[in-house]
Amino acid sequence: MAAENNNSIYIPLEGVESDHCALIVDKGLSKVQDITSHKVELNNNRAVITANDELEVVPNAVKAIRDLGYDVDTVKKNFPVLNMTCASCASSSQSILENQPGVVKVAVNYANTTAQIEYIPTITDPEKLKAALQSIGYDLMIDESEEAKDALEDLHQKKYKALKNKTIFAILFSVPTVVIGMFFMNMPFANYIMWALATPVVLISGQQFFINAWKQAKHGSANMDTLVAMSTGIAYLFSVFNTLFPDFWHSKGLHPHVYFEAAAVVIAFILLGKLLEEKAKGNTSSAIKK
Secondary structure, eight states: OOOOOTTOEEEEEESOOSHHHHHHHHHHHTTSTTEEEEEEETTTTEEEEEESOHHHHHHHHHHHHHHTTOEEOOEEEEEEEESOOSHHHHHHHHHHHHTSTTEEEEEEETTTTEEEEEEOTTTOOHHHHHHHHHTTTOEEOOOOSHHHHHHHHHHHHHHHHHHHHHHHHHHHHHHHHHHHHHHOTTSTTHHHHHHHHHHHIIIIITHHHHHHHHHHHHTTOOOHHHHHHHHHHHHHHHHHHHHHOTHHHHTTTOOOOOOHHHHHHHHHHHHHHHHHHHHHHHHHHHHHHO
């Protein structure tokens, strides 16, 4: 077995109380794939391992130790996850947390916006997990004080009010855009009027979709925000091009259609759905508290 080095992983042990127990655990670790060196320090109640792939090895090592009848000192906690907008966000959050060193098991629940995390405190901590989620646009509420819980409730209320205002704003601008696009498309400057009405919906009300989609893209993943951003963004940009350069299509014998109303309505409807969802979650939380 190799000597201890800077890449050593320390796994705190429970129930390993004799040299015989230590030998059993050490032999069990030798069977775990990708472990390059291993030893059990009985006096320190820990196993010291080095590995080619720490992310895969740690959960497998913990499982191997538990299968032998011993245990590992881990921390199991539920943390609120912030900024999730769809079930895919829960999947992305879970994936990024599972890929953090020292994490044994993760389950992210979108319905109650919490993450149940089991981790080894000698390898990672809530601050590192929080930073990992922040890198892809989400956040982890690691402060467990009563003040923090009240602050979280206030944050949810502010988020609901902001979403409500954004939704009303989107609907107010979307309705005339649809009316013009469906019934008055041949009126003078119709395209420019729809452009003016759709722009604040796409760039202001829909801003969060584009920001979240970009954060997901930087990490090679996608969620519902990606779909919304791509569909509305392409429809909007295509319509802008057709408004400014209609002769491009006329020269090909085609009519330059615009889809400003589609981009605006999609954002308005999705925001409305999110608003109803947030209201339902708030009612459920209040019922549980009562």
